[in-house]
Amino acid sequence: MQFGSLFSLIRIDPLHLSHKMAQLHSNSDKGDGSVRYLLTGEGAGTIFVINEVTGDIHASKSLDREKKGQYVLHAQAIDRYTNRSLEPESEFIIKVQDVNDNAPKFPDGPFAAAVPEMADVGTSVFQLTATDADDPTYGNSAKIVYSILQGQPYFSVDPKTGVIRTALSNMDREARERYSVVVQAKDMAGSVGGLSGSTTINVTLTDVNDNPPKFPQKNYQLYVPESAQIGKAVGKIKANDEDLGINAEMRYIITNAEGKAMFSITTDTDQKEGIISLRLPLNYEKRKVHTLHIEGVNTHLDPRFSHLGAFKDTTTLRIIIGDVDEPPVFSIDYYIMDVYENSPVGTEVGTVTAQDPDSTKSPVRYFIDHSEEEQVYFSIGLNNGVIKTTQSLDREDVAWHNITVMASEVDNPSLVSRVPITIQVLDVNDNAPYIARDDEIIVCETSRAGQVIQTVRPSDKDNFANGRFSFALPIDLPVNPNFTLKDNGDNTASIVARRYQFSQSEQDLYQLPVVVRDGGEPVLSSTSTLNLRVCVCQRGGGSSRVKACRVPAFLSTAGLSTGAFIAILLCIIILLAIVVLFVILRSKKGKKEPLIISEEDVRENVVTYDDEGGGEEDTEAFDIAALRNPAGAEWKRLRREVRPGMEGWLVACGPQSPSLVLLDTEDMHHVIRQKVVEADRDTSGPPYDSLQTYSYEGRGSPTGSVSSLGLAQVLPPELSYSDLEDWEPEGHTLARLFETELSETEQTIAP
Known part of the structure; x- marks a missing residue:
């Protein structure tokens, strides 16, 4: 028979350690001590001890169910002498039986909670939960009941759920703000002998707007001098509110129309004060006392407490006006006057008036502000305020004048008032009209x-x-x-x-x-x-x-016309042409041209002869010697083209003359006049002066030099060669006179 099946579950009372917990017994045990009992598993030999002969099991230490609730053990029965197993190994479980050895606890306490003041009865404040380490499934060791030890009659607790609720409806934060509630948790369902634990809940009442503003006094009095400046603060007033935060915020209002007209009030939200400022100037002589009805009203209302009445309060403020010596007051704040321009000095422009507003009615004196530039045009009567001109005015120069007139009391000259005056200069017809001539x-x-x-x-x-x-x-x-x-x-x-x-x-x-x-x-x-x-x-x-x-x-x-401009251009061109030709002549003067021109020397002047001639026997058609001796050709041309009355000239210039022969002055003048006439009638040339130069002198002349040195001997004493160069009768140069007598052949040979 297997013993293990008899001891599969054993419950142990941890409080009775000296008693036998259990006993192992095998059917093979005859009581002769030949059977040996062995125990293995959790706690074997340390917590649990077995008697090897009798099989009794004892606990050697105190057991704690909350640390370990059960143990698993293995039992054997063997022959002491042969060590042969007499029974199969058997497993059994030892469970520790629970006892009420742990009290309820609140591990997170103490606690803090808040609830609005004036909350209704039964308003939930907080929920508590206690813990018990005992076995909740075995007996009543872990069954907890809650109760209030401190905090009544303001709060209550549900014994089963631990929910704390308000027990009164008129808890006022302004009367008491904080409450300390002590709650107890007891196991064993609250029966006698059960264990218990407690905790504290600190309950704070939060604010609600259940209090209106209140002025400490119903009547106030304030002194303000009549010289107070408009827009400046003249006093402060403050109402109290027992609420907190936005529930205490308020605004101030002047409710009576008379007070609103003279004063204004603004709210300082930080200080919760009403700032009273002046809206209109004060006048002690007209009114010595002003009364203000001021109201303080909450800005954030709570409709739940409307039954408590309006959230506002009212007070009365009497403002006493103090008398102050004031400067003179002008009849109007701004003057506009006019005067005609060119009016005589001393012309009256207008009058200003000012009076002392005080009861003393001190006399007034008038002055013009000398810091302004335009004061030099006007003066004012010291006692009567009459403004007159000091200079003649010109509207076209300055049409408007702005001056400032000052008035002061005779008794107190330091009190000065000012008034601006604009003077318009009226126009008179003193300028003639005109048409601007700036543009053509x-x-x-x-x-x-x-x-x-x-x-x-x-x-x-x-x-x-x-x-x-x-x-x-x-x-x-x-x-x-x-x-x-x-x-x-x-x-x-x-x-x-x-x-x-x-x-x-x-x-x-x-x-x-x-x-x-x-x-x-x-x-x-x-x-x-x-x-x-x-x-x-x-x-x-x-x-x-x-x-x-x-x-x-x-x-x-x-202012030149087109024709005049063209004539000027033509003159400039002619002068430039003369200068260029003069430079060319100067550069070519003194050069020698060879008689025979080389074949490579090709010139621009080409002469074509269409006369075939009669062969070598024909010497009349063309004289070839002209190409080899230009001087001889020129002499023949002069002889062929000589005209009556020129014999003297030919004798003087001809190549036969071994020496220069002087011509008569009359013949010279005749030749020149004749050449001038021919040049004037020549229509083949241009209408302006022309100049052609023949600078070839040849290799020598049997008749002597024809240079300007020799020509000077031919001319009469009253006409030198230089005179001939400068003389241009009727627009023709001397060179042109001789040009008309040169042959085409000689023009070709000339460079």
Whole structure:
């Protein structure tokens, strides 16, 4: 038989350790001590001890169910002598039986809770939960009941759930703010002998707006001098509120209309005060006392407590006005006066008045503020306040004057009041109208008779109220054939052309005097001379027309016509050509040209001869010697082209003459006159002076030199060679006179 099945579950009372807990017994045990009992498992040999002979099991230590509730053990029975197992190994469980050895505990205590003041009865405040380490499934060791030891009659606790609730409805935070509640938890269902534990809950009443503002007094009094400045604070007032935070916030109101008109009140939220300020100036002579009804009202109302009445309070503030010596007061705050320009010095402009507002009625003295520049134009009567001019005024210079008049009491000169005065200078007709002449008026060359050239508008420094302007041409001048003037009747005049077309080349500038009159009294007029510039006009696209003068700026400025300008350019070109030719002649002077020109020396002058001649026998068609001896060819040309009356000249210049022969002065003059006539009739040459130079001198001449040194001997005493170079009769040079007698062949050979 297996013993293990008999001891599968053993309950042990941990409080009776000396008693036998259990006993192991095998059917093979005859009581002769041959059977040996062994115990293994949790706590075997340390907590649990077995008698190997009898099999009794004892506990050697105190057992704690809360630490370990059960143990698993294994039992064996073996033969003491052979160590042979007599029974199969058997397992059994030892469970520790619970006893009420642990009291209830509140591990997180003490606790803090809050509830609004004036809360209803039964309002939940806090819930407590106690813990018990005993076995809740075995007996009543862990069954807890809650009760209040301290805190009644204000709070109560549910014995089963531990919920703390209010027991009174009129708990007032302002009367008592904090409560300490002690709650007990007892096991064994609260029966006698049970264990217990307690904790404390600190309950705070939170604020609600259940109190209105209250003024400490129903009547207040405040002294304010009449000199108090508008907008400045003159006093403070404060109401108390027993509530906290936003529940104590309030605003202040002046409820009576009289008080609202003179004073204003604002709320200082930090200090919860009402700041009283002055809205209008105080006057002790008119009113010595002002009464204010001030109300303090909560800004955050709680409808739950409306049954307690309105959340406001009212008090009365009497403000006593103090008498102060005040400066004079002007009859009005601002003066506007006027005076005509050019009025005589001392003309009365106006009068200012001021009085002492105090009951003493001290006399007043008047002054002009000397810190202002415009005070030099005016003066004021010391006692009567009459303002007069000290200088002649010009509206066109300054139309408005601003001065400041001061008034002070005779008894107290330190009290000064000021008033601004604006003086308007009225206009009189003292300036003649005029037309501005800054810009020239453009007249197109294609203008037609009756066409409006431009509309002009006059200027007048006087006021426009002097009437409209009228226009006319001067009656003392002859009728202008080019332009006329049309008065448009709207303070403008139109310049109208009187003829068709204008020519810029004939006359580019016209002047038109215009008389303009104003409508003032007396009538003033002036004459303005307008400049009209003739220009070539360009027309733009559409309805617009763009006018632009094509004449260059420098021509218009100098007043030159186009023809004069072209003539000046031609003169400049001729002078430049003469200078260039003179430089070329100077550079080529003294050079020698060879008689025979090399084949490589190709010149620009090419002469073509179409005469075939008669062969070698023909010596009349062309003299080839002219190409080899230019001097001989020139002599033959002179002989062939000689005219009557030139024999003397040929003798003097001919190559046969071994020496220079002087010519008669009369023959020389005759030749020159004849050459001048021929040059004037020559239509093949250009109309201006020309100069051709033949600088080839050859290799020598049997007739001697023909240079200027020799020529000086031929000329008469009153006409030297230098005179011939400078003399140009009727626009022709001396060189041209001789040019007409040179042959085409010689012109070709010349460089």
